[in-house]
Amino acid sequence: MADKTELKYTAAHEWILVDGTTATVGITDYAADKLGDVVFVELPEVGSTVASGTVVGEIESTKSVGELFAPVDGTVLEANEAVVDSPELVNSDPFGEGWLIKVTFETLPELLSFDEYAALVAE
Template sequence: MSPTTGLKYTRDHEWIATDGDLSTVGVTGHAADALGDVVYLDLPAVGTTIKAGDACGEIESTKSVSDLFAPADGEVTEINEAAVAAPGLVNTDPFGTGWLFRMRITGTPDLMDATAYAALIEGA
């Protein structure tokens, strides 16, 4: 699954889409494919302050348990309850209904555009 233009990406395979003062966060199609069938999501609670690069949750699949890393500094404002109830949405629609949480950003690290992220996963 190719990276979507208009989003920003981390080296840990999270994506972030900013709309006004809120940003939506999810994992990339590349990460979803590598994880296999996602069966459980442990997402940060609403109101949690997160720091870019720090583990802020877990994604459990039939293959493994992987940390979810914060793509930016900020506060979690919403979690995707639909994805928590049906974690397979991360596999079937990682850039749409499989988003994980929304946050209000207070600081952003050096994120990649779609071209740079594509180069990263092609070199992996």
């Protein structure tokens, strides 16, 4: 996975790795820590259309249920089945094996830089 400083972020605590017109999406270590031990992950179907800012999945932990929001408008290319089978990957490796979905997009919305996201979670 790319260096955290090279990723883009959302205010909803998702990270985005942009590669051409493909966005790999996961939740940040901050979000994973706040959720606690993740026990269930529901992801959108491959081929489904997603709209930026809408709920596309669910992440359940021992203490709460979190929603996964689409950071871009696009089509789901891949859902990480390893995370569905082993939800603890979201906690143990949120920026690597714990990625959630890959989405193809045409336009990238304005996203936060690493420094902007760090400032957001420091508040």
